[in-house]
Amino acid sequence: MNYFISHYQMFLKALQRSHASLLTTLMMFLVIGVTFILPSISFLIVQNLKSISENIQHESQVSIFLKKDTSTDAKNKIERELKNRSEINSYHFVKKEEAWSKLQKSMGFNDSNNGLSENPLPDAFFISPNTVNPNQIGELKSFLDTLDGIDQVVVDTGWVKKLNSVLHLANKAILLASVLLASMLTVVIGNTMRLQMASHHEEIELSKLIGATSQFIRRPFLYSGFIYGLGGGLTAAITLKLIVIFLNHSVIEVEALYGAQFIIIDLKPLEYLSIIGSSALIAVAASFISINQSIRKL
Amino acid sequence: MIKFDQVHKRYPGNLEALQNITFEINAGELVFVTGPSGAGKSTLLKLITAIEPPSHGTIIFENQNLSQIKSDSIPYIRRKFGLVFQDHKLLYDRNCYENIALPLEINDVSSNDIKGRVRAALDKVGLLSREKSMPISLSGGEQQRLAIARAIACRPSILLADEPTGNLDKKYADEIMNLFYSFQELGVTVIIATHEMPLISRKHKQLFLQAGNLIKITEQ
Numbered sequence: 268m269n270y271f272i273s274h275y276q277m278f279l280k281a282l283q284r285s286h287a288s289l290l291t292t293l294m295m296f297l298v299i300g301v302t303f304i305l306p307s308i309s310f311l312i313v314q315n316l317k318s319i320s321e322n323i324q325h326e327s328q329v330s331i332f333l334k335k336d337t338s339t340d341a342k343n344k345i346e347r348e349l350k351n352r353s354e355i356n357s358y359h360f361v362k363k364e365e366a367w368s369k370l371q372k373s374m375g376f377n378d379s380n381n382g383l384s385e386n387p388l389p390d391a392f393f394i395s396p397n398t399v400n401p402n403q404i405g406e407l408k409s410f411l412d413t414l415d416g417i418d419q420v421v422v423d424t425g426w427v428k429k430l431n432s433v434l435h436l437a438n439k440a441i442l443l444a445s446v447l448l449a450s451m452l453t454v455v456i457g458n459t460m461r462l463q464m465a466s467h468h469e470e471i472e473l474s475k476l477i478g479a480t481s482q483f484i485r486r487p488f489l490y491s492g493f494i495y496g497l498g499g500g501l502t503a504a505i506t507l508k509l510i511v512i513f514l515n516h517s518v519i520e521v522e523a524l525y526g527a528q529f530i531i532i533d534l535k536p537l538e539y540l541s542i543i544g545s546s547a548l549i550a551v552a553a554s555f556i557s558i559n560q561s562i563r564k565l
Numbered sequence: 566m567i568k569f570d571q572v573h574k575r576y577p578g579n580l581e582a583l584q585n586i587t588f589e590i591n592a593g594e595l596v597f598v599t600g601p602s603g604a605g606k607s608t609l610l611k612l613i614t615a616i617e618p619p620s621h622g623t624i625i626f627e628n629q630n631l632s633q634i635k636s637d638s639i640p641y642i643r644r645k646f647g648l649v650f651q652d653h654k655l656l657y658d659r660n661c662y663e664n665i666a667l668p669l670e671i672n673d674v675s676s677n678d679i680k681g682r683v684r685a686a687l688d689k690v691g692l693l694s695r696e697k698s699m700p701i702s703l704s705g706g707e708q709q710r711l712a713i714a715r716a717i718a719c720r721p722s723i724l725l726a727d728e729p730t731g732n733l734d735k736k737y738a739d740e741i742m743n744l745f746y747s748f749q750e751l752g753v754t755v756i757i758a759t760h761e762m763p764l765i766s767r768k769h770k771q772l773f774l775q776a777g778n779l780i781k782i783t784e785q
Contacts, residue, residue, distance in 0.1 A: 478644035
């Protein structure tokens with residue numbers, strides 16, 4: 268019980284110290300907060316672009332154009348295969364006559380003035396897949412290519428694939444930037460803790476002389492680091508939330524003007540928590556490294 | 566209680582601080598470590614409290630060989646001592662109460678007990694009314710008494726003082742010495758390092774050091 272009380276007292280001591288040097292504490296919140304906001308905003312942008320690309324993929328189709336001489340039996344067999352495929356959400360068959368009629372209507376000509384002796388369009392199946400995974404769609408296309416009676420399978424997600432690979436690259440860049448920023452934070456927090464320890468040098472020296480363990484000396488400084496990290500993480504999370512609210516408010520105005528429907532997707536609560544958590548974790552780790560170095564030098 | 570057997574202490578730069586020191590201190594004794602400045606008195610106290618390790622020889626404290634002790638165990642050994650320093654080593658950003666509470670916090674004493682023990686220690690040195698005062702507002706003698714209160718707060722079995730009257734006039738110095746005598750009467754082992762010969766009571770054991778050598782032991 269004493270152990271927990273001792274931790275609680277150390278936490279209070281760290282809070283008092285943070286309050287006593289309020290300006291430094293607020294500056295640390297700001298530095299850590301801004302450092303976390305930068306990759307978080309990039310992450311938010313990528314998440315939104317991903318969501319847009321996923322919506323496009325959901326709307327995308329796989330078109331199967333049949334050979335002109337495909338028999339009814341072959342068509343039925345193809346349809347049976349489509350029914351059995353789990354990655355197909357829905358499909359519909361468009362007869363070549365129906366397609367030809369629609370095309371003529373939309374182009375504004377008829378049989379007498381189109382200059383063609385026969386309907387050039389083939390029968391076709393149009394499929395809506397229930398997956399956005401490019402690999403699964405690729406497998407589906409390969410399977411369809413093997414079926415008899417099919418002339419061509421067209422997947423209209425080529426550019427989405429390119430966008431996805433760009434987003435994948437962006438994710439890696441964010442990860443790399445986060446690692447660099449975390450290293451920078453480690454140095455900044457480490458230096459602050461070193462300064463804090465220097466300003467309590469007499470107390471630390473005396474404590475060691477009268478029997479304090481390294482853990483006892485380390486504890487209030489680790490809690491200070493934790494407070495910095497927690498405050499910085501909260502600053503980042505709150506700022507990010509405000510940015511999303513602000514942008515979504517602006518989007519509503521755009522919607523009203525252009526009639527378009529678009530909303531910025533916010534981070535999930537767990538993602539907000541992970542920003543706060545990783546901020547506290549990095550701060551504690553940086554403090555631990557710095558404090559240990561300082562204690563060893565005593 | 567404390568046994569030195571052929572102890573040497575050499576600091577970097579081949580500076581021989583102590584050479585071939587052998588003596589024994591029993592529980593409940595009051596011992597003066599005397600000698601001129603630079604004789605090795607402070608080094609001797611540092612060796613007893615495991616602040617410095619010996620270069621050679623054996624130091625036994627309560628059946629533990631301090632020469633071979635693991636660094637993790639050193640803080641727990643130091644908790645058995647009450648230390649009084651010549652420069653007091655008070656924390657000037659904390660009041661008297663908080664200064665005395667520090668060793669109790671280090672010893673994991675519960676906050677309720679801390680309150681009682683701090684007040685008892687302050688009462689013992691006559692500073693109970695200055696509980697909330699900052700050390701800077703105390704006189705030199707009061708500051709040293711505060712340092713003694715901090716040293717006895719954990720009820721150590723052994724009290725070590727390095728030149729405890731160094732900066733004090735005779736009146737305050739006598740007050741401080743009387744405090745040490747009263748602790749010995751309560752059964753506490755007291756070791757006082759001092760070069761001020763008039764303060765040394767001939768009734769107690771004395772270790773005379775000169776240039777790092779123990780040249781004489783006077784038993785009471």
